[in-house]
Amino acid sequence: MNAADQVRAWIREEIASIHADDAEEARQLKAALAWVDSGAELCRRAKPDTPPEHLVSYFVVTDETAQALLLVDHKNAQLWLPPGGHVEPGEHPRETVRRELQEELGLALPHELGSPLMLSRSETVGLTAGHTDVSLWYWLRIPRQQALRHDPKEFHGLSWFGIDALPLARSDPHLGRFVRKLRATQPGPIKGRI
Template structure:
């Protein structure tokens, strides 16, 4: 991995302003991990190395966001995925936009949220969250092999009990960003 790419990823993480104490802890731990020289990308499924980068990107309009009913996770999630070796997280978002939703060429802003989540008891996802402002009229073609459904939810009707555990915190932060 190039030192320039590691520095760019570190800068992306360091620029995130934490919402709360938990995010501040996640940011500090993630910066220490990046600075340690550890491998940042998953090389083999499901968990090699056991800590690696992933992304979520939420398509957001003025009143809600798009979630997908993920077949393997059994949860409503923002779209996203693991960052490929040698890839910047923003490039992963652009790639996953096409793979998961059939969308080309949306600008990808800086990450606005970061979480560290243990997945299935065997690895840790260091996840950069991106909010992509779009219209609900944007044509989508969701990956039916990975998702049961893709659906827009108004902010006051998000399925928190059946979703990613940090989704409510992300939406709280998003409300501050949008305001």
């Protein structure tokens, strides 16, 4: 297997590991697998939209109790988003999380990263609107008192939001779905309504 085929296999495996909770999610997963299997280019080569559909690794950061989420005020998207970034050619999506965590928040990955919890497909908005991000959503936990530094070129700032105080009207349209799925799959103190 050549390097390009290996990367495609990694991406397919990450997508196939996600359990669909409903018909819409099953449809999105099926479409994403068909996209991977089509031979289409999966990683962005040039900003903002070459190719017009490309892969992103989000990492939703919660505190230890999963009662608060860390979001970044993204300059380009003009939204409060989970940190993350575009998967580079030749890069495993989990390596993207490791790289972006260091670049965007100044942190090393605090624990082993599991499979993505969710996948979404969204048309981008903001200053570089008009292309499609296929996003793998990973979950990681860090202590809320952890010192963080954000990338001022990309973000106006960052903030912890209580699980019941998320800025859903000014965030990724799939963030609420992610939180609902996190609550359904994780035992423990994730409370409130989304």
